[in-house]
Amino acid sequence: MRLMRIGEPGHERPAVAVGEHEYVDVSEHVADFDEAFFAAGGLRDLPGLVEAGAPRPLAGERIGAPIARPHQIVCIGLNYRDHAAESGMPVPTEPIVFSKSPNTLVGPDDDVVMPRGATKLDWEVELGIVVGSRASYLDSPAAAWDAIAGYVLVNDVSERAFQLERGGQWVKGKSAATFNPAGPWLVTPDEVGDVMDLGMSLDVNGVRRQSGSTATMIFDPAEILRYLSQFMVLEPGDLINTGTPPGVALGMAEPAYLVPGDVMELRIDRLGSARQRVVPAV
Structure with a gap:
């Protein structure tokens, strides 16, 4: 999987890239790709969320860092x-x-x-x-x-x-x-x-x-x-x-x-x- 975060600085939404120019927004189910997400084993649930989601075109939207600000x-x-x-x-x-x-x-x-x-x-x-x-x-x-x-x-x-x-x-x-x-x-x-x-x-x-x-x-x-x-x-x-x-x-x-x-x-x-x-x- 390819995890990404989309949106303006401080307002990024977690998403998963599908293909070269589309993504599935998973923000209804995942708060962010942060410590809590990884600690809870969130990667295990993402394939199901992507399969159930509808791909959106990635056109003109800012791509943020793929993880939230880390501890270190x-x-x-x-x-x-x-x-x-x-x-x-x-x-x-x-x-x-x-x-x-x-x-x-x-x-x-x-x-x-x-x-x-x-x-x-x-x-x-x-x-x-x-x-x-x-x-x-x-x-x-x-x-x-x-x-x-x-x-x-x-x-x-x-x-x-x-x-x-x-x-x-x-x-x-x-x-x-x-x-x-x-x-x-x-x-x-x-x-x-x-x-x-x-x-x-x-x-x-x-x-x-x-x-x-x-x-x-x-x-x-x-x-x-x-x-x-x-x-x-x-x-x-x-x-x-x-x-x-x-x-x-x-x-x-x-x-x-x-x-x-x-x-x-x-x-x-x-x-x-x-x-x-x-x-x-x-």
Whole structure:
């Protein structure tokens, strides 16, 4: 299944995509795709709701992030061998973990706002994991795979000067408003297939900047969940950004950072595509 949320910010309705250009609205039966939904096993009921519903055309309606604001967004750094090489850093022996403010979450085609004082705005196409059940001290890969509700296309937008030149933790360069576009869908594992063989790409103003595959990930989704659960409790609906392939501006010999007016277009096989325009802060 492909879960999505449709409507203006703060008023999104839960829905399920059918075909390429239609959806079934399930808002009469589901309040939202949030912690309560996943914790109650709501995914089990969706096929019946979709079968009983009437498809509607998706025409001109805003698509929001496919999940409601989560408890937390947890991120994994340098999780692609080729990106670590691009960054001139050793391959990590354990996942590099940092957090991102949950209120960065926006829809797949929403604008990205360049923060005040920003000078090094960067892009990162990433595979996102949505947690499906409460996870603490997971003891096996099988338990970790079972705790995954699905996957989502995300852009882990970063401000590199805030992140790397202002001291302290990376979170400062990761948590500005609109810095986590996600969607169009949350795709359940059965529909994704082999999550370790998904092509990924990101273009800026029509120029290909990132091209990679989840095949070069260092730590797979199950290992990421198992590892994180040793240090924190993951709640249903939490989002985990799993790292990016090479091609970010930071890795260029002469970095071409984003400026207002730039357009990012990104996609991951079977997870859909997204498009974001950079706009200045008000």
